[in-house]
Amino acid sequence: MAVIHQLVPKLKSGAASLQERRRQASLARLVAVHAFDAPGQAPVVVFNASTRLTGLSQNAAFALLIAWSLRLSGTPVVHFVCQRGLKPCVLGTNRQDYRASPPCEACLAQSRRIYRDARVQGFDYHANDALVSQLDGLSVEELATYEAPSPLSCGSSAIPLGALVLPSIRWALRRHSLPDDEPTRYLMKMYMLSAYDVARQFGELLERVHPQAVLVFNGVMYPEAAARWACRQLGVRSFAHEVGYQRFSVFISEGDPTAYPIEIPPDFELSPEQNARLDAYLEQRFQGRFTMAGIQFWPEMRSLDQAFLRKAEEFRQIVPVFTNVIYDTSQIHANIAFPHMFAWLDLVLEIVRANPDTLFVIRAHPDEMRPGSAKQSRESVRDWVQRNRADQLANVVFIDSQEYLSSYELIQRSKFVMVYNSSIGLEAALMGKAVLCGGKARYTQIPTVYLPKDHQDYRSQAQAFLDAEGLAVPPEFQANARRFLYYQLYRASLPLDGYLESARRMGFVRFRQFPWQALLPQNSPTLRVISEGILHGKPFLMPEGETGAFQAASQL
Numbered sequence: 173m174a175v176i177h178q179l180v181p182k183l184k185s186g187a188a189s190l191q192e193r194r195r196q197a198s199l200a201r202l203v204a205v206h207a208f209d210a211p212g213q214a215p216v217v218v219f220n221a222s223t224r225l226t227g228l229s230q231n232a233a234f235a236l237l238i239a240w241s242l243r244l245s246g247t248p249v250v251h252f253v254c255q256r257g258l259k260p261c262v263l264g265t266n267r268q269d270y271r272a273s274p275p276c277e278a279c280l281a282q283s284r285r286i287y288r289d290a291r292v293q294g295f296d297y298h299a300n301d302a303l304v305s306q307l308d309g310l311s312v313e314e315l316a317t318y319e320a321p322s323p324l325s326c327g328s329s330a331i332p333l334g335a336l337v338l339p340s341i342r343w344a345l346r347r348h349s350l351p352d353d354e355p356t357r358y359l360m361k362m363y364m365l366s367a368y369d370v371a372r373q374f375g376e377l378l379e380r381v382h383p384q385a386v387l388v389f390n391g392v393m394y395p396e397a398a399a400r401w402a403c404r405q406l407g408v409r410s411f412a413h414e415v416g417y418q419r420f421s422v423f424i425s426e427g428d429p430t431a432y433p434i435e436i437p438p439d440f441e442l443s444p445e446q447n448a449r450l451d452a453y454l455e456q457r458f459q460g461r462f463t464m465a466g467i468q469f470w471p472e473m474r475s476l477d478q479a480f481l482r483k484a485e486e487f488r489q490i491v492p493v494f495t496n497v498i499y500d501t502s503q504i505h506a507n508i509a510f511p512h513m514f515a516w517l518d519l520v521l522e523i524v525r526a527n528p529d530t531l532f533v534i535r536a537h538p539d540e541m542r543p544g545s546a547k548q549s550r551e552s553v554r555d556w557v558q559r560n561r562a563d564q565l566a567n568v569v570f571i572d573s574q575e576y577l578s579s580y581e582l583i584q585r586s587k588f589v590m591v592y593n594s595s596i597g598l599e600a601a602l603m604g605k606a607v608l609c610g611g612k613a614r615y616t617q618i619p620t621v622y623l624p625k626d627h628q629d630y631r632s633q634a635q636a637f638l639d640a641e642g643l644a645v646p647p648e649f650q651a652n653a654r655r656f657l658y659y660q661l662y663r664a665s666l667p668l669d670g671y672l673e674s675a676r677r678m679g680f681v682r683f684r685q686f687p688w689q690a691l692l693p694q695n696s697p698t699l700r701v702i703s704e705g706i707l708h709g710k711p712f713l714m715p716e717g718e719t720g721a722f723q724a725a726s727q728l
Contacts, residue, residue: 256276337394490530
């Protein structure tokens with residue numbers, strides 16, 4: 173009987189997976205039947221090797237929906253698809269054995285299913301013996317700054333292979349600092365060799381099909397970063413997509429989407445209706461009822477307990493310190509005043525020691541050690557705290573990533589807030605608190621927080637805040653924070669929730685039931701915005717008041 177009980181969930185999961193695969197194949201067939209090429213339309217190239225292996229991630233689904241919509245409206249689409257061309261890919265990197273082969277067979281099976289009857293340009297791997305010999309013997313530091321002669325046939329600048337792969341290897345290894353050992357050097361060299369070959373083959377594709385635009389996943393992972401480098405060298409418009417800040421929404425930018433560039437008109441002010449809409453969202457957010465990239469970070473949110481409150485009474489003031497996940501792709505944009513987050517934390521610790529009358533609450537990011545996830549950091553704030561014995565200081569409280577204490581109550585009781593570039597900095601600004609950022613954040617595009625220019629400026633600004641009897645925050649900070657958050661949520665996040673729902677596997681999605689006509693831009697405000705952005709250079713912004721929902725099936 174126990175064996176039967178164990179088998180039932182597996183059988184249900186297998187049946188659900190089979191149903192999802194059939195739905196994918198059915199949609200691909202319908203699109204192929206109804207797609208056409210309008211006269212004179214140059215193709216759009218779509219490439220996203222770093223967002224899925226076998227299942228359907230949000231970004232993989234976004235790219236597929238966009239490609240289907242373009243094809244159904246007469247724009248040819250060419251999918252650049254890996255066919256054992258990455259040695260290894262980022263998601264296929266085995267952190268226990270860097271030389272292990274990625275799961276190519278299962279990935280190729282998924283590609284055949286979702287790109288059924290589509291135009292596919294596959295790429296495989298071609299060894300470059302000359303480049304191999306040039307990379308051999310280099311240290312990790314030397315590899316990180318290495319540039320190679322251009323792989324493109326036309327004249328172009330050298331390709332910065334080290335810079336292109338560095339964010340990927342940090343993400344794959346879940347750490348910022350890289351040991352200079354043989355396994356790490358090996359993996360880095362293989363990423364660089366693969367990136368070089370991707371740039372070469374992608375450049376050949378661009379020169380052969382002369383696309384009007386290219387759409388890639390995030391532009392930071394090394395295969396897509398190499399493709400985007402080729403686009404810029406050859407003068408081809410390219411766009412990159414990432415998960416937006418609403419459920420099942422996509423953010424698309426001609427810039428770097430992990431930096432979240434948004435142009436907010438200087439004269440934009442929230443109307444009473446927009447303020448009410450934002451307040452309703454914030455009410456849910458401040459109770460922990462939200463998801464990011466399909467992940468529910470807060471299964472519960474606890475109030476500050478009496479033990480903490482008694483301890484806080486022993487100090488003149490409270491300053492929360494909010495950290496980030498060190499390998500996150502946003503960090504490449506954040507590291508301006510400091511080389512990385514831990515360098516900022518080292519300075520924060522000096523400030524902590526110099527101000528024993530202040531209670532500093534150091535909070536690890538909730539995603540740093542996510543249970544049951546392969547994304548658990550190998551270079552964590554928890555380790556930093558233990559190594560520096562920070563939690564042994566009388567004026568420090570450390571809150572680990574899986575302690576679901578209300579950050580918002582903490583902010584309410586704080587004098588000011590220290591962050592690196594976490595989203596909580598924007599929320600603290602929304603609550604009217606002074607926020608001192610250690611790194612560049614997406615919300616520092618407009619005046620919302622304090623962003624010191626360097627290490628010394630940060631120390632001086634922090635000490636001035638600590639010494640002051642009270643802090644008067646510029647009133648435009650809070651107003652700008654509301655303006656930015658509204659644009660981020662309701663204009664720049666393009667909703668595709670009508671097409672997607674959560675799958676059984678955490679972070680994965682599946683297609684809802686919808687007619688193929690729902691993919692036509694004229695039937696979907698979201699897909700119309702995306703199509704006009706890619707084809708005609710219009711802003712990737714939802715019109716005010718549009719929900720993104722396509723017309724009901726009965727109307728199609």
